[in-house]
Amino acid sequence: MKSLNILIPAAIIAGAVALSAAFVVDEREKVLVLQFGQVKAIRETPGLAFKIPFVQDIVRYEDRIxxxxxxxxxxxxxxxxxxxxxxxxxxxxxxxxxxxxxxxxxxxxxxxxxxxxxxxxxxxxxxxxxxxxxxxxxxxxxxxxxxxxxxxxxxxxxxxxxxxxxxxxxxxPKQNLASTYARMRAEREREAADEIARGNEAAQRVRAAADRTVVELTSEARKNADIIRGEADAERNAVYAEAYGQDAEFFAFTRSLTAYERSLQAGNTSMVMKPDSEFFDYLKSDSAR
Missing domain, CATH: 3.30.479.30 (Band 7 domain)
Structure with missing residues (x-):
C-alpha cells in the first residue's frame, strides 16, 4: 500500500515532466529553443519536438508573410x-x-x-x-x-x-497644392499654345500649297482652253476659207443673211448708218431679188 502511494505521485510527476518536455511546432510558425537565453536549437519543421524540461524555453515566431x-x-x-x-x-x-x-x-x-x-x-x-x-x-x-x-x-x-x-x-502637401496646380496649369497652357501655333503654321503651309495648286491648275486649264479655242478658230476659219473659195458670192450672201438675222431681231432695235451702207447691199441690189 505504501509503494502504491509512492508510485502514483511519481507517475504524475513523470507525466508532468514529459508534457513539459514536448511541444508542437505549427506549420505557420518557427520555434527557437533557448537555454538560459542562448539559442540551442531551431525548429522549423511542423510536428512534435522536445526540449529539456525546466531548463530550456521555447519562443514562437511567425513563419508567414x-x-x-x-x-x-x-x-x-x-x-x-x-x-x-x-x-x-x-x-x-x-x-x-x-x-x-x-x-x-x-x-x-x-x-x-x-x-x-x-x-x-x-x-x-x-x-x-x-x-x-x-x-x-x-x-x-x-x-x-x-x-x-x-x-x-x-x-x-x-x-x-x-x-x-x-x-x-x-x-x-496641402499647403503646396494650389501653387503646384497653378504651375501645372500654366505649363499645360503653354504647351497648348505651342501646339496651336504649330497647328496654325502647318495649316498655313497646307493652305499655301493648296492655293498654289489652284493657281497652277487654273493656269493649265486656261492654257488648254486657249489652245482648244485657237484650234477651233483655226478650223472654223479653214472651213470659212474653203467655203469662200468654192463660191465667194454665195458665201458673202449667206454671211449677210446671218448678219441680218442677228441684227434685225424683234424689239426696239435701232441702227444708225448711211443709206448707201454696204450692210444693205443684198437688200437693195438686183441679186437680192
Whole structure:
C-alpha cells in the first residue's frame, strides 16, 4: 500500500515532466529553443519536438508573410517639389538566430519598428534621385523595385527578407497644392499654345500649297482652253476659207443673211448708218431679188 502511494505521485510527476518536455511546432510558425537565453536549437519543421524540461524555453515566431504599412512621410524629389508618400511592405523572418540576436526579446514588434525606419530611408533615397513627374506617373513599378531591393539589403542584417514594397499614396502637401496646380496649369497652357501655333503654321503651309495648286491648275486649264479655242478658230476659219473659195458670192450672201438675222431681231432695235451702207447691199441690189 505504501509503494502504491509512492508510485502514483511519481507517475504524475513523470507525466508532468514529459508534457513539459514536448511541444508542437505549427506549420505557420518557427520555434527557437533557448537555454538560459542562448539559442540551442531551431525548429522549423511542423510536428512534435522536445526540449529539456525546466531548463530550456521555447519562443514562437511567425513563419508567414507579414505586412507593414508605413506612416506618411514627406520626400523631396530631384526637382525640389515636396511630396507626401506612404507605402506598404511585405516581409518574413528567414534566419531565426540572426533575428533573435538583432531584436532580442522584443521580437516582431521591434523588427517592425526597425523595418519601418529602413523602408522610409529607402523611399527617401530612391525618390530623391528622380523628378516628381516620375514619382507621380502611372507606372511606378521600377521605383518600387528599387526601394524593395535597397530595403532588402539593409534588412538582411535583421534576419528578415523584404518581399515587396508598394507605394500606396503619392500626393502633394496641402499647403503646396494650389501653387503646384497653378504651375501645372500654366505649363499645360503653354504647351497648348505651342501646339496651336504649330497647328496654325502647318495649316498655313497646307493652305499655301493648296492655293498654289489652284493657281497652277487654273493656269493649265486656261492654257488648254486657249489652245482648244485657237484650234477651233483655226478650223472654223479653214472651213470659212474653203467655203469662200468654192463660191465667194454665195458665201458673202449667206454671211449677210446671218448678219441680218442677228441684227434685225424683234424689239426696239435701232441702227444708225448711211443709206448707201454696204450692210444693205443684198437688200437693195438686183441679186437680192
Amino acid at each position: 507579414l505586412s507593414l504599412p508605413t506612416e506618411p512621410i514627406e520626400v523631396t524629389p530631384l526637382d525640389d517639389r515636396r511630396l507626401v508618400v506612404d507605402a506598404f511592405a511585405r516581409w518574413r523572418i528567414t534566419d531565426l538566430r540572426v533575428f533573435r540576436e538583432s531584436v532580442g526579446v522584443f521580437g516582431e514588434a521591434a523588427a517592425r519598428d526597425r523595418l519601418d525606419s529602413i523602408i522610409n530611408a529607402s523611399i527617401r533615397e530612391v525618390l530623391g534621385s528622380v523628378p516628381s513627374t516620375t514619382v507621380l506617373s502611372d507606372d511606378r513599378t521600377p521605383l518600387m523595385n528599387r526601394i524593395r531591393d535597397l530595403a532588402r539589403r539593409e534588412a538582411a542584417s535583421l534576419g528578415v527578407e523584404v518581399i515587396d514594397v508598394r507605394l500606396t499614396r503619392t500626393d502633394l
